[in-house]
Amino acid sequence: MAKKLSPFTKEELIPKPEMLEILKKKDELDIGIPKETHFQEKRICLTPKAVETLTENGHRIVVESGAGAGTNYTDNQYSEAGAKISYDQDEVFACNIILKIEPPSLGEIKMMNPQSVLFSAMQIKTQTKAYFQALAKKRITAIAFDYIQDSHGIFPLVKSLSEIAGIASVLIASELMTNANKGNGLLLGNIGGVPPSKVVIIGAGTVGEFAARSAIGLGATVEVFDNSLTKLRSIQNKLNHPIFTSTIQPKNLAKSLMECDVAIGALRGEIRTPVVVNEAMVQQMKNGAVIIDVSIDNGGCFETSEITNHTNPTKIKYGVIHYCVPNIPSRYSRTASVSISNIFTPYLLNIGEMGGIENAARFDKSLQNGMYFYHGILTNKTIANWFQLPLTDINLLIF
Numbered sequence: 001m002a003k004k005l006s007p008f009t010k011e012e013l014i015p016k017p018e019m020l021e022i023l024k025k026k027d028e029l030d031i032g033i034p035k036e037t038h039f040q041e042k043r044i045c046l047t048p049k050a051v052e053t054l055t056e057n058g059h060r061i062v063v064e065s066g067a068g069a070g071t072n073y074t075d076n077q078y079s080e081a082g083a084k085i086s087y088d089q090d091e092v093f094a095c096n097i098i099l100k101i102e103p104p105s106l107g108e109i110k111m112m113n114p115q116s117v118l119f120s121a122m123q124i125k126t127q128t129k130a131y132f133q134a135l136a137k138k139r140i141t142a143i144a145f146d147y148i149q150d151s152h153g154i155f156p157l158v159k160s161l162s163e164i165a166g167i168a169s170v171l172i173a174s175e176l177m178t179n180a181n182k183g184n185g186l187l188l189g190n191i192g193g194v195p196p197s198k199v200v201i202i203g204a205g206t207v208g209e210f211a212a213r214s215a216i217g218l219g220a221t222v223e224v225f226d227n228s229l230t231k232l233r234s235i236q237n238k239l240n241h242p243i244f245t246s247t248i249q250p251k252n253l254a255k256s257l258m259e260c261d262v263a264i265g266a267l268r269g270e271i272r273t274p275v276v277v278n279e280a281m282v283q284q285m286k287n288g289a290v291i292i293d294v295s296i297d298n299g300g301c302f303e304t305s306e307i308t309n310h311t312n313p314t315k316i317k318y319g320v321i322h323y324c325v326p327n328i329p330s331r332y333s334r335t336a337s338v339s340i341s342n343i344f345t346p347y348l349l350n351i352g353e354m355g356g357i358e359n360a361a362r363f364d365k366s367l368q369n370g371m372y373f374y375h376g377i378l379t380n381k382t383i384a385n386w387f388q389l390p391l392t393d394i395n396l397l398i399f
Helices: 048-056 075-080 089-093 106-111 129-137 156-176 206-218 229-239 250-259 279-283 294-298 328-353 357-363 365-370 381-387
Strands: 030-033 060-064 084-086 097-099 117-120 141-144 198-202 221-225 244-246 262-265 290-293 314-317 320-323 371-374
Touching: 030 089, 048 060, 048 075, 048 328, 060 089, 075 084, 084 089, 089 106, 106 129, 129 371, 129 381, 141 365, 156 206, 156 262, 156 290, 156 294, 156 320, 156 328, 198 206, 198 250, 206 221, 206 229, 206 262, 221 250, 229 244, 250 279, 262 294, 290 294, 328 357, 357 365, 365 371
Parallel strands: 030 060, 030 097, 060 084, 097 117, 117 141, 198 221, 198 262, 221 244, 262 290, 290 320
Antiparallel strands: 141 371, 314 320
């Protein structure tokens, strides 16, 4: 009988050492922080303490003079933290990594070097096709911090700013209820012998949760409306306090609005926030009642809402005070900046340790989630569909 031959040679059968991937050497980041030029934007991406942490790790940071003024951080504080203070905007935008709160203007994109990395908000609903074409032309790698999603499915920066907006909505409402602000003179709270104020919150997400938590802490009666039973159950468990919750049924909502002192709109929609409170419902509300439409960033959920600003924040319609300022967290710029900085700093440190953005994005899925341009190639499906632009799957680019 013939001997059966092995398909492998003796050398091929000998175990061989595994070839492991070697990470790139630590990269020294060159970070530029320009002064925000968007209307009433006062926040900044990094605090002086964060700058100190980054510079101690060998990274170079250039801060435009006056960039921290809106948050009461001085040039001197940034200088002492190790940053270079520049009076030349071109020098700031010449850095390899640009950190901004608001998306850069077309003029600012022109100042950026080709192949730079941009961290900022995206704000797709306010952008134009020309904006994304300008990023593509400069071959920018762009990451929207409001699209960064961690392994738990949470958008850390959006959640943090939503927490601020929720708490702020109650604080603003308590201000507007005073006689000095043409309110009905009620105290948002509960004292002995006086019926508590009633707060209606439309939306049981993060904004709604923190608005409810703040109102309950002041002693107000709270009612929460949302069409998601899962969110309503969740908010009841998180608050650990008995509150009235309901799906959004027009008759029940109209009745609650007639009796309330404060109504807070905290709904979100994929494209636009649905309008769930019509003009007739607002007409039936109390004189001096307050509407805080936090959803105005996405169109608003009250039919009578019109965008206002931090300088002239209110309008009165049918005797009801409307506060419809987009970007409420900017009102509390220092708190918001510390929160944003706490999220940015670990990402930047990790990018440096991993040898640059390309290597970091390969191993950090959350960075991939936030990335909408990779060296000028569009990788975000929403933008591609919205503006009819060519799309490439990011997994084909990062490997």
